[in-house]
Amino acid sequence: MLPSVVVLLMLLSSTCGEDPAIQLILTNKALSYGKAQAKDWIQQNLEHAHFPDISGNIDIGLGSVDYALTGITITKCDLPEPSVEFYPDITGFKTSIYGLSIALTGGWSTHYGLIHDSGSFDMAVLDVNVISAVELGKDPDGHLSVSSISCDAQVGDVDVQFHGGASWIFQPFVDFFKERISDEIQKRICPSVEEMIVKLESHLQAMNVSFDVNQVLSLDLHLTSLPVVASTSLNLGLKGEFYNIKTHSEPPFKLKSFTLPEQQGYMVSVGLSEFTLNSASYGYYSAGLLQADINDSMIPPYCPVHLNTTSVGRYIPQLPKLFPGLPMSLKVYAREVPVFSFQSDVVKLGLQGAVKAFAIQPNGTQTPLFTLNVDSDFSGKIWISDGRLKGSVKMDNVTLKLAASEVGTFSIDAMEKDVRLGVPVVVSLKVNKILDEGFVLPKIKQAQLVNSVLKVEEGFMAVFSDVELFLTDEGLN
Numbered sequence: 001m002l003p004s005v006v007v008l009l010m011l012l013s014s015t016c017g018e019d020p021a022i023q024l025i026l027t028n029k030a031l032s033y034g035k036a037q038a039k040d041w042i043q044q045n046l047e048h049a050h051f052p053d054i055s056g057n058i059d060i061g062l063g064s065v066d067y068a069l070t071g072i073t074i075t076k077c078d079l080p081e082p083s084v085e086f087y088p089d090i091t092g093f094k095t096s097i098y099g100l101s102i103a104l105t106g107g108w109s110t111h112y113g114l115i116h117d118s119g120s121f122d123m124a125v126l127d128v129n130v131i132s133a134v135e136l137g138k139d140p141d142g143h144l145s146v147s148s149i150s151c152d153a154q155v156g157d158v159d160v161q162f163h164g165g166a167s168w169i170f171q172p173f174v175d176f177f178k179e180r181i182s183d184e185i186q187k188r189i190c191p192s193v194e195e196m197i198v199k200l201e202s203h204l205q206a207m208n209v210s211f212d213v214n215q216v217l218s219l220d221l222h223l224t225s226l227p228v229v230a231s232t233s234l235n236l237g238l239k240g241e242f243y244n245i246k247t248h249s250e251p252p253f254k255l256k257s258f259t260l261p262e263q264q265g266y267m268v269s270v271g272l273s274e275f276t277l278n279s280a281s282y283g284y285y286s287a288g289l290l291q292a293d294i295n296d297s298m299i300p301p302y303c304p305v306h307l308n309t310t311s312v313g314r315y316i317p318q319l320p321k322l323f324p325g326l327p328m329s330l331k332v333y334a335r336e337v338p339v340f341s342f343q344s345d346v347v348k349l350g351l352q353g354a355v356k357a358f359a360i361q362p363n364g365t366q367t368p369l370f371t372l373n374v375d376s377d378f379s380g381k382i383w384i385s386d387g388r389l390k391g392s393v394k395m396d397n398v399t400l401k402l403a404a405s406e407v408g409t410f411s412i413d414a415m416e417k418d419v420r421l422g423v424p425v426v427v428s429l430k431v432n433k434i435l436d437e438g439f440v441l442p443k444i445k446q447a448q449l450v451n452s453v454l455k456v457e458e459g460f461m462a463v464f465s466d467v468e469l470f471l472t473d474e475g476l477n
C-alpha cells in the first residue's frame with residue numbers, strides 16, 4: 001500500500017533554496033483512500049503472486065532429509081486493513097499490517113539418501129505482521145525519491161498438511177518443519193517489501209521532471225526542496241515554471257512566494273502561482289507567437305465596420321481618398337508580455353498590444369497605413385463545476401493611441417468609442433461562450449480529480465480535490 005501512496009503523488013503530477021511555484025499537499029484523507037485502494041489491489045495481486053520455492057534440510061537424528069516445497073501458489077489471502085501513517089520523524093510513511101493470513105498450496109519433494117519421494121501440500125501461514133518505514137527525499141535532479149528505512153516481519157504460526165507419497169511418514173515431523181518453514185517465510189518478507197520499494201524508486205528516477213507541453217512550451221516540475229512530512233500531511237514544492245523550448249530564457253518577473261492552506265476535507269490541495277501562468281505567457285511571447293494577421297474574412301458579419309479603406313474611412317476621412325476601394329489587413333501583436341494577476345476571487349489580465357493596418361494593393365503588396373497601440377484590461381472569474389474548468393471574462397478598459405501613421409494624423413476618439421462598445425460584444429459572444437462550456441480537467445490513465453473546488457487567492461489559485469485512482473498492474477509494477 002505504501003507504493004500506491006507514493007504513486008498517487010507521482011500521478012499528481014517534478015536545486016536548492018528555490019521557492020516553489022506549484023505546491024502540493026496530500027492529507028490523511030488521501031492516505032485513507034490510498035490504503036483502501038491498495039488493500040483491494042494487493043488482495044487481487046497476491047492471488048497471482050509468484051511465491052519462491054523453499055528448500056532446506058532437516059536433521060532427523062538418522063541423517064538429514066533434504067526437502068523442497070515448489071510451485072507454491074496462494075489459494076486464499078485474508079488481508080486486514082493496513083495502517084498507513086505520515087511519519088514526520090523520518091520524513092516518510094509508516095505502514096503496518098497486523099494479522100495477515102495466507103493459505104498456500106504446492107508440491108513437496110524429499111531426498112533421504114537414495115530415497116526420493118514427493119506429493120502435494122496445503123499450508124496456512126497465520127498472523128503475519130509486517131511493519132515498514134519508508135523515507136521520502138529528493139535526488140540532485142529534483143526527483144522524488146523513496147528508500148526503505150526499516151522493515152520488520154513476523155510470522156505467527158504455520159500449519160502444513162502433506163498429501164501423497166510417503167507423506168504419512170513425515171507428517172509427524174511437521175512440528176519440526178514448521179519453525180524452519182516459518183523462518184524461511186519470515187526471512188523472505190522484508191527483502192520482497194524492499195524490492196518493491198527499490199522498484200518504485202527506479203520508476204521515480206525514470207520519470208521526467210520536465211515535460212514538453214506542446215511544440216512551444218516545456219513545464220519544469222522538479223522538487224525545489226525536500227518533501228515536508230507532518231503528522232497530518234505531506235507537502236511537496238515543485239518548480240512550476242514553463243519555458244520556451246527553444247530559448248529556455250527566464251522571464252523578467254519573479255515568483256512571489258505563497259502559503260497554500262491545508263484542507264483536511266480533501267485528499268489533495270494544489271497551489272498554482274500566477275508566476276506559473278505568466279511564465280507560459282512569457283514563453284509564447286518570446287517565441288513570437290502572440291501575434292495574428294487579420295483580414296476581412298475573419299470579421300464577423302454583424303460588425304458594422306469592415307476591413308476596407310471605404311469602411312474604415314469613417315474614422316480616417318483621408319484614407320479612401322489616398323487608397324480608394326482597397327481591402328485592408330491588420331497585424332495584431334503583443335508589445336509586452338501579457339501579465340496575469342491573481343486577486344481574491346478575480347483573475348486580472350493586462351494586455352499591451354498594437355495593431356498595424358495595411359491596404360492590400362491589387363498586385364498583393366501590403367502598404368502600411370498606421371499603427372495603433374491598444375492597451376486593455378480584462379478581469380475574469382474561474383471555477384470548477386461538473387468536472388470542468390469554466391470561467392467568464394469582461395473588459396474593464398481599453399485605450400487606443402496612434403503610434404505611427406503613413407496617412408497623416410487623425411483623431412482616434414470615434415474609433416476608441418466604437419472599440420469600447422465592440423470588444424465587450426465579441427467577448428460575450430465568442431470568448432465567454434467557450435469559457436462557459438469549459439475545459440475538461442486534466443486526466444491521466446491512472447487517476448482523475450473528483451469533487452474539485454477552485455479558489456483564486458492573492459498571488460495564487462488553489463484547487464482542493466479528491467482523487468479517483470485506477471490501479472492496474474502497469475501502475476505499480
Ligand SMILES: *[C@@H]1O[C@H](CO)[C@@H](O)[C@H](O)[C@H]1NC(C)=O
Binds near residue numbers: 206207208
Ligand atoms: C522523458 O523526456 C524525454 C525527452 O523529452 C522523452 O524522450 C521521454 O520519452 C520522456 N520519458 C517519459 C517516461 O515520459
Ligand SMILES: *[C@@H]1O[C@H](CO)[C@@H](O)[C@H](O)[C@H]1NC(C)=O
Binds near residue numbers: 294295297298
Ligand atoms: C484571410 O486569411 C485567411 C487565413 O490566413 C486566408 O485563408 C484567406 O484567404 C484570407 N482572405 C483574404 C480575403 O485575403
Ligand SMILES: *[C@@H]1O[C@H](CO)[C@@H](O)[C@H](O)[C@H]1NC(C)=O
Binds near residue numbers: 304306307325326
Ligand atoms: C467595404 O465594407 C463595407 C461594409 O462596411 C461593404 O459594404 C463594402 O462592400 C466593402 N467594400 C469593398 C470594396 O469590399
Ligand SMILES: *[C@@H]1O[C@H](CO)[C@@H](O)[C@H](O)[C@H]1NC(C)=O
Binds near residue numbers: 361362364365
Ligand atoms: C504594387 O502596386 C503598388 C501600387 O500600385 C506599387 O507601388 C508597387 O510597386 C507594386 N509592387 C509590385 C511588386 O509590383
Ligand SMILES: *[C@@H]1O[C@H](CO)[C@@H](O)[C@H](O)[C@H]1NC(C)=O
Binds near residue numbers: 396397398399
Ligand atoms: C481607462 O484607462 C485610462 C488610461 O489608462 C484611464 O485614464 C481611465 O481612467 C481608465 N478608465 C477606467 C474606467 O478605468
